[in-house]
Amino acid sequence: GVVLALTTSYxxxxxxxxxxxxxxxxxxxxQKIDSMLGALTGGDMSKVKEEWAxxxxxxxxxxxxxAEVAPEYTKFAIAAKSAGQTQQETRYIFEQxxxxxxxxxxxxxxFKGTLNAVQQMMSKGKIQAEELRGQLGDRLAGxxxxxxxxxxxxxxxxxxxxxxxxxSADFLVQIAAELGKTYTAQASITADTAxxxxxxxxRFQNSVFAF
Numbered sequence: 717g718v719v720l721a722l723t724t725s726y727x728x729x730x731x732x733x734x735x736x737x738x739x740x741x742x743x744x745x746x747q748k749i750d751s752m753l754g755a756l757t758g759g760d761m762s763k764v765k766e767e768w769a770x771x772x773x774x775x776x777x778x779x780x781x782x783a784e785v786a787p788e789y790t791k792f793a794i795a796a797k798s799a800g801q802t803q804q805e806t807r808y809i810f811e812q813x814x815x816x817x818x819x820x821x822x823x824x825x826x827f828k829g830t831l832n833a834v835q836q837m838m839s840k841g842k843i844q845a846e847e848l849r850g851q852l853g854d855r856l857a858g859x860x861x862x863x864x865x866x867x868x869x870x871x872x873x874x875x876x877x878x879x880x881x882x883x884s885a886d887f888l889v890q891i892a893a894e895l896g897k898t899y900t901a902q903a904s905i906t907a908d909t910a911x912x913x914x915x916x917x918x919r920f921q922n923s924v925f926a927f
Contacts, residue, residue, distance in 0.1 A: 745783045752790040756797070767793075770807065778814050781824045788831040795838035805889050809834065812896035819899045820856055830855050834888065843883040843891075858898065863887075866894035 750764055757763035771789060775782040789810065796806040813834060817827040833851035837843050843863070852859040864874035867887060877883050 749783070749786045749790075752787055756790055756793050774811065774814065778811075778818050780814065780818070780827055784824050785828060785831070788828045788835070792831050792835040792838065795835045799838045799841060799885055801838070801889075809888050809892040812892035816856055816895050816899040819903045822855060826855050837885050837888065841885050842881055843878070843885060843887065844881070845878045848878070856895070856899075859895070862894050862898050863891045865898075866890040 746768075750768065753764045753767045754761075757767060771786055772782060775785065792810065793806050796809070797803075801809070810831075813830055814827065817830050822830065830852060833847045833855075836847050836851075848860055848863060856862075860874070861871060863883075864871050867874065867877075867883070867890065869877065874883075
């Protein structure tokens with residue numbers, strides 16, 4: 717009886733230590749993300765909280781790992797702000813690409829790559845074939861055609877615009893809208909079981925920040 721009691725106590729202690737360690741790691745991660753969001757908001761902590769709440773809500777709605785995507789989102793949002801995009805436009809672009817990535821069955825790493833490609837377009841101020849074909853096209857099928865459709869151009873006309881550097885990053889709002897419309901239309905009426913599992917796992921990971 718004594719051995720069993722000691723064993724039970726030991727297991728309970730280890731479980732408690734594990735939970736405490738997980739909470740500490742989550743706290744450190746949140747501090748790091750808050751610091752990055754501070755760079756986006758100019759150090760305004762009320763806006764940091766607002767951005768955190770927004771990101772957390774989107775992470776749980778769409779199903780991505782908050783701690784992994786938050787740094788990429790922050791870089792993307794800073795680039796968008798520098799390019800003159802409003803907060804509403806920035807969030808709209810993010811949400812459409814995030815939703816398309818989810819429908820396409822992208823992993824968190826693939827989604828981070830998608831965000832990075834969009835961030836590069838924002839930073840350069842123009843959309844180039846390198847990011848559109850080489851990075852987005854590899855992750856989101858039909859990205860080039862969708863972009864051409866968004867601008868009301870044929871593929872040949874759009875290719876010429878790309879070659880001449882005439883596709884401004886300002887068109888990203890239109891492209892995001894077309895992307896969201898196209899991928900939503902392609903989405904299966906019945907959710908894929910494997911994707912539901914991935915979404916649930918991401919939401920479970922995000923739950924550690926509920927403190």
